[in-house]
Amino acid sequence: MAELPILSIMTWSPFVAALIVMFFARHRPLLVRWVSLIGATVSLVASLWVYCAYDYDAAGFQFHEEFSLVPSLGISYLLAVDGISILMCLLTSIIIFAGVFASWTVKQRSQEFYALLLLLVTGVYGVFVSLDLFIFFLFYEIAVLPMYLLIGIWGSTGEVRPQGIFGWAFGRTGVGTKEYAAMKLTLYLLFGSAFILVGILALYVAGGSQTFSFLAFEQMEFDPTLQSWVFLAFYIGFGILAAIWPFHTWSPDGHAAAPTAVSMLHAGVLMKLGAYGVVRLGMGLLPEATVEWVWLVGAIACINIVYGALSAMAQTDLKYVIAYSSVSHMGVVMLGAATLTASGLNGSVFQMFAHGIMTGLFFALVGLVYEKTHSREIYKMGGFGTMMPGIATAFTIGGLSSLGLPATAGFVAEFLTFLGAWESNYSWWLFPAVFGAFLTSIYVLRVAGQIFWGPKSTDPHFQHLPDAQGTEWAALGILVFVLVLFGVAPSIAIGPIDTATGPLLQRLLGQ
Amino acid sequence: MSLGSLIPVGPELLLFTTAVVVILLGAFGARRAAGPLTMVGFVAAFAATFFIPEGAFVFNDQYEQDALAIFAKQLFIGSAAISLLGSMTMTHRAFRDRSAEYHFALAVSVLGMSVLVSARELILLFVGFELMSIPLFLLTGFIKRDPVAPEAALKFFLVGTASSAIIVYGMSFVYGVTGTTTIDAIPQALAAGHPLMMLGMALLLAGIGFKIAAFPFHMWAPDTYEAATTPFVAWLSVAPKAAGFVALIRLFVEGVGEASLFWMPAVSVLAGMTMVIGNLMAIPQQNIKRMLAYSGIAHIGYMLLGLAAFSTSGIAMMLFYLVAYMFGNMGAFLVVETIAQSEKSEGMEAYRGLAQRSPLLALSMLIFLLSLGGIPFVAGFWAKLYIFWAAIERGMYGLVFLGALLTVVALYYYLLVARRMYIEAPDKPEPVPVSAPLRFGILICLVGVVGMGAYPGPWVTLAQRVASTLFS
Numbered sequence: 001m002a003e004l005p006i007l008s009i010m011t012w013s014p015f016v017a018a019l020i021v022m023f024f025a026r027h028r029p030l031l032v033r034w035v036s037l038i039g040a041t042v043s044l045v046a047s048l049w050v051y052c053a054y055d056y057d058a059a060g061f062q063f064h065e066e067f068s069l070v071p072s073l074g075i076s077y078l079l080a081v082d083g084i085s086i087l088m089c090l091l092t093s094i095i096i097f098a099g100v101f102a103s104w105t106v107k108q109r110s111q112e113f114y115a116l117l118l119l120l121v122t123g124v125y126g127v128f129v130s131l132d133l134f135i136f137f138l139f140y141e142i143a144v145l146p147m148y149l150l151i152g153i154w155g156s157t158g159e160v161r162p163q164g165i166f167g168w169a170f171g172r173t174g175v176g177t178k179e180y181a182a183m184k185l186t187l188y189l190l191f192g193s194a195f196i197l198v199g200i201l202a203l204y205v206a207g208g209s210q211t212f213s214f215l216a217f218e219q220m221e222f223d224p225t226l227q228s229w230v231f232l233a234f235y236i237g238f239g240i241l242a243a244i245w246p247f248h249t250w251s252p253d254g255h256a257a258a259p260t261a262v263s264m265l266h267a268g269v270l271m272k273l274g275a276y277g278v279v280r281l282g283m284g285l286l287p288e289a290t291v292e293w294v295w296l297v298g299a300i301a302c303i304n305i306v307y308g309a310l311s312a313m314a315q316t317d318l319k320y321v322i323a324y325s326s327v328s329h330m331g332v333v334m335l336g337a338a339t340l341t342a343s344g345l346n347g348s349v350f351q352m353f354a355h356g357i358m359t360g361l362f363f364a365l366v367g368l369v370y371e372k373t374h375s376r377e378i379y380k381m382g383g384f385g386t387m388m389p390g391i392a393t394a395f396t397i398g399g400l401s402s403l404g405l406p407a408t409a410g411f412v413a414e415f416l417t418f419l420g421a422w423e424s425n426y427s428w429w430l431f432p433a434v435f436g437a438f439l440t441s442i443y444v445l446r447v448a449g450q451i452f453w454g455p456k457s458t459d460p461h462f463q464h465l466p467d468a469q470g471t472e473w474a475a476l477g478i479l480v481f482v483l484v485l486f487g488v489a490p491s492i493a494i495g496p497i498d499t500a501t502g503p504l505l506q507r508l509l510g511q
Numbered sequence: 512m513s514l515g516s517l518i519p520v521g522p523e524l525l526l527f528t529t530a531v532v533v534i535l536l537g538a539f540g541a542r543r544a545a546g547p548l549t550m551v552g553f554v555a556a557f558a559a560t561f562f563i564p565e566g567a568f569v570f571n572d573q574y575e576q577d578a579l580a581i582f583a584k585q586l587f588i589g590s591a592a593i594s595l596l597g598s599m600t601m602t603h604r605a606f607r608d609r610s611a612e613y614h615f616a617l618a619v620s621v622l623g624m625s626v627l628v629s630a631r632e633l634i635l636l637f638v639g640f641e642l643m644s645i646p647l648f649l650l651t652g653f654i655k656r657d658p659v660a661p662e663a664a665l666k667f668f669l670v671g672t673a674s675s676a677i678i679v680y681g682m683s684f685v686y687g688v689t690g691t692t693t694i695d696a697i698p699q700a701l702a703a704g705h706p707l708m709m710l711g712m713a714l715l716l717a718g719i720g721f722k723i724a725a726f727p728f729h730m731w732a733p734d735t736y737e738a739a740t741t742p743f744v745a746w747l748s749v750a751p752k753a754a755g756f757v758a759l760i761r762l763f764v765e766g767v768g769e770a771s772l773f774w775m776p777a778v779s780v781l782a783g784m785t786m787v788i789g790n791l792m793a794i795p796q797q798n799i800k801r802m803l804a805y806s807g808i809a810h811i812g813y814m815l816l817g818l819a820a821f822s823t824s825g826i827a828m829m830l831f832y833l834v835a836y837m838f839g840n841m842g843a844f845l846v847v848e849t850i851a852q853s854e855k856s857e858g859m860e861a862y863r864g865l866a867q868r869s870p871l872l873a874l875s876m877l878i879f880l881l882s883l884g885g886i887p888f889v890a891g892f893w894a895k896l897y898i899f900w901a902a903i904e905r906g907m908y909g910l911v912f913l914g915a916l917l918t919v920v921a922l923y924y925y926l927l928v929a930r931r932m933y934i935e936a937p938d939k940p941e942p943v944p945v946s947a948p949l950r951f952g953i954l955i956c957l958v959g960v961v962g963m964g965a966y967p968g969p970w971v972t973l974a975q976r977v978a979s980t981l982f983s
Binding site (some may be wrong): 149179190202461 | 557578888904911916929
């Protein structure tokens, strides 16, 4: 069994499912769903297997798979995972598994919807497992492009129109519509990938050894000036996907307009792709430049945390609140990475996972609420807790994790990150970070209170609302379970993370 | 003189014969045979290019069939054949009545290009240019009753003749310095760096810049594209530009070696400006042919970037780009022709909901546009990547960065078409009918785009082999 290409199975099983859905399931919606579910299950099982079989003592990259694709240029299909990537793969598989259930009710052109969704997931897995930078980039593009159609066709246009002094101008650009959001998201992310491509090519040419292998690049010493600007290129390129300020504005629009499963996947996993890219390529390959630029990364992360939280407070559209909270939480991820301390880096990676599950849960819930009420406006809703207790409970657990309550995954992540910030060379980072967590508790509790626990809305549409049913429970149950599990027993994740962040830190600080 | 000695110029002879036979048949009334006959001629000429002994010199060494010339001829004739597939089902009255003239002009223009890329002598080069250009003016204004066609043809004609004049003027300086009209004398004279020589070459650069529609000589392209018939435009957007690039290679690169780097700043600026102008002007276009015209200008900018590297890999990647661009652009134009035949419109609204009416046609268009936009797994991605690569080897980080950013702009306007096709709802449910020749043409382009995207290796090897002979 040692030779089983488990990473390829994990990566390509959604793709195979997508092909089957596209070619054999025309006009058979139930078959579409079952094939997708099987594809997602295979990848979930594979990722769990990798997670369990990973050898913690040996650490480093394991499960190597390699064959040469374009020998003349040194491009090869090189896959392997380390402690960070196995956790990210696990996250991806959980989210897509839940996402298939969450989109069970998609009616319009469901065949294409599932095919594109699964294609997207293949791209995401590919990014996490590939060690050849060229293949990495190709997977990255697969993960970005289907978004345009997914949001453009199946997305929803918000009800809250732009207001205020720029309301007219924003209205002219079509802000808030799904077409606008789809185009904005795609262009922003492709704009970022232009930076990444130039950075990768520059490393390849500077390395001069006809290879795109991450492991080979890791051994090289690049010139400091080259390192410096390539790091910035990677930081901006991947950072756009991680929604760093001021390049974050695609994310609220995109996530609010996207259909449920796509929001879950995008906010839950794709944004992590950006943070993963910064940590893996930026920090992993360019140690000197990392030390040179952490002040910028950390400072912008602080802005993200506070700015995202303040923006979330100001929203009246439920989906926008969740979307802006992602901007804030991604700030925590970037801050943890910038601390260059063991606890900070561990917190950063843990937050990638915790936020992925949490925001996936939130978007699944928002999707459910919207499906039942056909509204996303917070201040029109109220007192739903009595009618939909299950949804209300799940939302509250997610919210508590979001504001960092102990016994949830969010607590572990934020605690480690804050600890790292205090230990770092820039201890003042702690203050904006904690302030952000405080703001988070305000907006989360206010939203939960208004919608679920407050006085009942008098709106006649909202008098008889059903709770979650059937497959909908599956998505909620899995996500809540994981959220609490990793909060109670964080060592499940900290173990593998530590095997990867330890050597990375040694390399960074050994300079 | 034995018959065997004619093999090196086989394609040219076949093209010439085709042109003569078609126009004579037309004179005797057999107009309907013109299209199929020209197609047979093109296929035969295309096949004949494979029998040319590489490196053959004929006509007192003034005519050379090297790897580049053969490569270019295959590109010209192949693209002309694809264009013919598009024009076979054209129903316009002008095509019924004057079919012979159309095909005669097309064949003669291909012949002109073929002469141009083989010329080792300035005057022959110029004759090739004119033989290529004059039929193009005729073909642009072919539907002469349409009010915009004569205007576009006139504009194209004036710009074209002005550029020819500039080319001849430049050649006169080159002749004055070298004392000969053979191209082989240029490298030496360039190395000596005589100012008049530089002036002459600068004029040549400007003149050929007109032909390939590089900034600031690009203005004729959108009007011409909009007015002329679509299958012809599909070919016009590829072949004459390829010919212009080959002329640039012959004059500025071949045998010159490192001295050609003198032109790098000028060509770089030209490349950068062309990319910027083409991409920005394409955004507001509401007519898809105008949009493709401006995007084509932008693509010329990318190819110029490859030329600006003045290296083996730069030239090779430019040739690769030409092939990728040919498949992507011609495919897109053929889809435009299909839609135009069924919807009688070349506006963007004609594409509304195409994905639900004709999923395969919409998917083809999407693939062509993504290829033009440079998305992975289709030809255009490798083309752009290789061009950037070659430029980075010369340290042109700034231009590569600009080019990479502009691909995002390009994707914006390509995605606007995707939005019409995929996101918006159709006005009517019935599928778009696609005639058999068009279907075949689109299929060829699709195979080209996807094949080059999935397996670029052989094409890269070919382009590198062609380019390497220029520097030896």
